[in-house]
Amino acid sequence: MPAETHSTHDPVTADEVFAMVRSNLAEILEIDDQQITLDSKFAEDLDADSLALIELVEALEEELGERTVGFSVDDEDLGDLATVRDAVDYVVLRLGGAAA
């Protein structure tokens, strides 16, 4: 179950989450953000290893934490995130919104 969160701003949309994931991932992987789509697979398409994913999670927690008190990613769920869409849907679900 998603952790209880408390929004201090407007709800975050799936498009906004995707934009966050894309820009952070592009910076972490040092690639053009246009290479990253919702269907990109972290390992196969983007060569993102487990540490890169943790960098992404920490960046999202920091960014979203400023807007939504208590937002965090459960480490046990990291293994289930194979694509960018998985990550966006997961974040949106934890924020209580609609999937991408």
Place this chain on the structure above:
Amino acid sequence: MRIAVDAMGGDRAPGEIVAGALAAVEQLGVEVLLFGREDVVRAELPDGKAPDGVELVACSEVIEMHDEPGVSVRTRKDASVVRAAESVRDGRADALVGAGNTGATMASALLRFGRIRGAARPAIAVPIPVPFATPHLLVDGGATTDARPEWLVQFAFMARTFAEVRGVSEPTVGLLSNGEEAGKGDELRKQVFAQLEPQPWFVGNVEGRDLMTGRPDVIVTDGFTGNVALKTIEGALRAAAGLVFGILDSTPEARAAGEVVTPMLLQGVTDYLDPDTVGGAALLGVDGVCVISHGSSSARAMVNAIGLAVECVKGGVVDRLKQAVAQREASDAR
């Protein structure tokens, strides 16, 4: 200068780690922050007190050798290695030295220091012993196992800069492959070769047998192959030493000869092949100085690892690596 030491990291921690840190304060004139469980670290301090130049920073958690690095660093916020990395990030210390879980030390540095902008992935620069000569560098020793060609090219630029900081003039770089000819290697090696070929310091492919010859100054490879190569050297040296000492103990005549040559051999091994002599390996590509020492580090290894950290800080290695990465990006753009 102040060095943050993970006092809980290593097979012989905290005893040897603390002893090495105290010796480094005496021998190198540095200050040391010791991160670890207060009771066990304090028990290793003289009269249970931190001497001048040493500060004990109490931490409630430890990341063990078998723990999964990334997740452990995220979940154990009060782990000694994590707190030590944070002290560097926050400016309380100038460098991190750890002999514990290599992945966790690397993850702590990566996640707390951040990466150098433009350095896609980190690499471990491991000094390889060369008999009767200065150690040369193998990069990457295991940080990035699945590497892209451009990352290895970046490793070459960073490692060359690191070699310069360590006093090597005009360092040469070779690419570890399965043959010296330009066309040798898998797809990764062929692409890296093509990208490095224009550089005047690139000497081409080298083979595994070149690892301990000191030719060239830097050998670049991916973290998977690099780690296998390191462990192969370690095993081969151990087997060769066992063979030599076995022969010297095989007959009365050999034992008589052994009494003469064994002390010389042991001294030679200590001087050139003992990993404690080089102390540690530098993590390149992160925005701070991090030296990773081997798991069975002795006090002597810690002194040398701290010495390497001091050398890196004094040599401005992080700023120089930033310049090297920027220079590489600029040469790509041309």
